[in-house]
Amino acid sequence: MTERSLASELPIEAVVFDWGGTLTPWHTVDTLAIWMAYAVVYDPDGAQALATRLRDAEETAWAAGRDQHVAATLDGVLRAAGVDPDQARHEAALAAYELAWEPHTWTDPHTLPLLLALRERGLRVGVLSNTIWSRDYHERVFARDGVLDYIDGAVYSSEIAYVKPHPEAFTAALEAVGVRDPTRAVFVGDRLFDDVYGAGSVGMRTVFVPHSSIPDHQRGHGCRRARTRRRPHRHRRMARWRSRQGVRSDTAPRGTAQTCAGVVPG
Numbered sequence: 001m002t003e004r005s006l007a008s009e010l011p012i013e014a015v016v017f018d019w020g021g022t023l024t025p026w027h028t029v030d031t032l033a034i035w036m037a038y039a040v041v042y043d044p045d046g047a048q049a050l051a052t053r054l055r056d057a058e059e060t061a062w063a064a065g066r067d068q069h070v071a072a073t074l075d076g077v078l079r080a081a082g083v084d085p086d087q088a089r090h091e092a093a094l095a096a097y098e099l100a101w102e103p104h105t106w107t108d109p110h111t112l113p114l115l116l117a118l119r120e121r122g123l124r125v126g127v128l129s130n131t132i133w134s135r136d137y138h139e140r141v142f143a144r145d146g147v148l149d150y151i152d153g154a155v156y157s158s159e160i161a162y163v164k165p166h167p168e169a170f171t172a173a174l175e176a177v178g179v180r181d182p183t184r185a186v187f188v189g190d191r192l193f194d195d196v197y198g199a200g201s202v203g204m205r206t207v208f209v210p211h212s213s214i215p216d217h218q219r220g221h222g223c224r225r226a227r228t229r230r231r232p233h234r235h236r237r238m239a240r241w242r243s244r245q246g247v248r249s250d251t252a253p254r255g256t257a258q259t260c261a262g263v264v265p266g
């Protein structure tokens with residue numbers, strides 16, 4: 001029996017899910033309209049211009065994630081658009097923004113019975129999401145939909161240095177669910193490059209959920225090599241995240257250039 005086939009016989013310890021388009025049904029969202037909800041509260045007189053700047057800043061952040069696999073935060077997007085999130089009016093604007101997003105964040109009704117079934121089988125459940133949103137926001141969404149208590153570990157890219165498909169994002173997710181051997185975990189996602197290629201590149205088993213209408217410009221770069229050059233400030237962010245999670249820093253993965261093993265974004 002080969003080493004690879006032996007690994008495939010080992011029992012699974014955890015299943016880690018992508019969020020958007022996987023645990024939630026895919027929605028095509030008008031992000032300019034969403035940002036208008038924020039802008040009309042934050043700056044009623046300049047709302048249209050502000051919403052456009054916010055939409056553009058968010059697109060720039062996602063482009064950096066797509067091209068360089070670097071993570072971004074909501075605060076970073078706001079500041080890039082000239083918004084001061086420390087202003088008192090930000091809180092009311094943020095509430096309006098979250099309300100505008102609400103119809104698009106509902107958890108798929110199949111998720112709860114699935115998570116329960118996995119846990120009944122002794123499997124741990126994880127989440128790894130490319131997101132600019134905070135853990136607090138994601139957890140409020142999961143709590144609203146009654147699934148938060150059934151998630152054993154979650155990694156939101158807004159808390160770390162890199163986004164999927166960077167290996168460090170997946171290694172952080174494995175740490176969050178307490179899996180040391182990547183072959184003992186399954187990743188489930190709706191994007192061939194970010195999810196399937198990324199998880200497979202660190203040795204995880206993968207499940208592709210092809211239900212999302214992902215725009216061509218969001219599909220990643222196929223077999224382009226992942227950019228994994230180590231950058232001190234990003235590794236300090238990873239170290240802080242690991243410290244908060246109680247994860248030993250000596251488990252930090254080493255960035256290694258990946259090649260795309262037969263995965264071609266559709």
Ligand SMILES: [Mg+2]
Nearest residue numbers: 018020021190
């Ligand atoms: Mg997704």
